[in-house]
Amino acid sequence: MHVLVTGANGFVGRQLCDVLTKQGCRVTAAVRTVDARPLAGHGVAVDLLDGNALSECMATVDVVVHLAARAHVLDDHCPDPLAAFRQANVALAASVAHAAIKAGVKRFVFISSIGVNGAETHGQPFSETMPAAPHAPYAVSKLEAELELTALFAGTQSELVIVRPPLIYDAAAPGNFSRLLRLVEARVPLPFAGVENRRSMISLSNLVSFIGLVLEHPLAAGETFVIADGEGVSTRQIVDALAAGMGHRAKFFFVPGFVVKCLLSAVRKQNMFTQLYGSLEVDSTKAVRLLGWVPPESPYHALKQAGSRFKARDAREQ
Numbered sequence: 001m002h003v004l005v006t007g008a009n010g011f012v013g014r015q016l017c018d019v020l021t022k023q024g025c026r027v028t029a030a031v032r033t034v035d036a037r038p039l040a041g042h043g044v045a046v047d048l049l050d051g052n053a054l055s056e057c058m059a060t061v062d063v064v065v066h067l068a069a070r071a072h073v074l075d076d077h078c079p080d081p082l083a084a085f086r087q088a089n090v091a092l093a094a095s096v097a098h099a100a101i102k103a104g105v106k107r108f109v110f111i112s113s114i115g116v117n118g119a120e121t122h123g124q125p126f127s128e129t130m131p132a133a134p135h136a137p138y139a140v141s142k143l144e145a146e147l148e149l150t151a152l153f154a155g156t157q158s159e160l161v162i163v164r165p166p167l168i169y170d171a172a173a174p175g176n177f178s179r180l181l182r183l184v185e186a187r188v189p190l191p192f193a194g195v196e197n198r199r200s201m202i203s204l205s206n207l208v209s210f211i212g213l214v215l216e217h218p219l220a221a222g223e224t225f226v227i228a229d230g231e232g233v234s235t236r237q238i239v240d241a242l243a244a245g246m247g248h249r250a251k252f253f254f255v256p257g258f259v260v261k262c263l264l265s266a267v268r269k270q271n272m273f274t275q276l277y278g279s280l281e282v283d284s285t286k287a288v289r290l291l292g293w294v295p296p297e298s299p300y301h302a303l304k305q306a307g308s309r310f311k312a313r314d315a316r317e318q
Helices: 012-020 051-057 079-101 137-154 177-184 203-212 236-244 257-266 270-277 285-291 301-315
Strands: 002-006 026-031 042-045 063-065 106-110 159-164 165-170 202-204 224-226
Touching: 002 012, 002 270, 012 026, 012 203, 026 051, 051 079, 063 079, 079 106, 079 137, 106 203, 137 159, 159 203, 165 203, 165 301, 177 236, 177 301, 202 203, 202 301, 203 285, 224 285, 236 301, 257 270
Parallel strands: 002 026, 002 063, 026 042, 063 106, 106 159, 159 224, 165 202
Antiparallel strands: none
């Protein structure tokens, strides 16, 4: 099987290319620029908005996995974030999809986001049947990309599969998870003593295993999946597991939630409060029943491993 992966030099892309190559797939790693770090498979620098160049890359491709996107912008001072996200996440996805359809690619796997469903759950986990309620420009752009792709692939011989993962974590994860890893490694006491939320996440390894499954599974064609590690975990449990992997015990203290919310709101970090104190649960029943998918790693084991690998990597870099 010949797989083309866009965003192949990103956090998920590198791991996916490596795993697929080891499994015997022919991998074309499509990136904007080929950097110094080697890529598994055949690395090719291509403008993802250049339809002709893309079609040439896809001449013998069976499946496209579209990972390239604008995400993890922690301090985005762009005057119009939604316009920037639309260009990077909607226009780019449509360009790659047009080329895939033109080339006769059998399947197109689009990695979306659980943010399409919303930012928070209140007792009822997100599922594929729930109405979309994107909460931020990034999530809005992902929903718009889903709708655009669904329209493009309708009536074609190419199959579309949409995957909506929650927060993806690993020792090399970017964004707020990277910040949390550094705080835990520094043994900074954290104000999560009274937090009893439930957060569904997915380890990088579990996500890659699911992508590998939907590359060929016949029942995945035309479907949308929300996926996660399994049971949700609290923010305190996340920190406990990371600290255990680093070889120490986490320290917590109590601060009323409303105080933290006010402090974060004052510095325009309201979303951070939702991510740390709110709940976001995902029901992966469809993926389990329809495809027989079982996450290879449990949340605690994967988080502990992330902490251990982060500490080891940090020690090597010092």
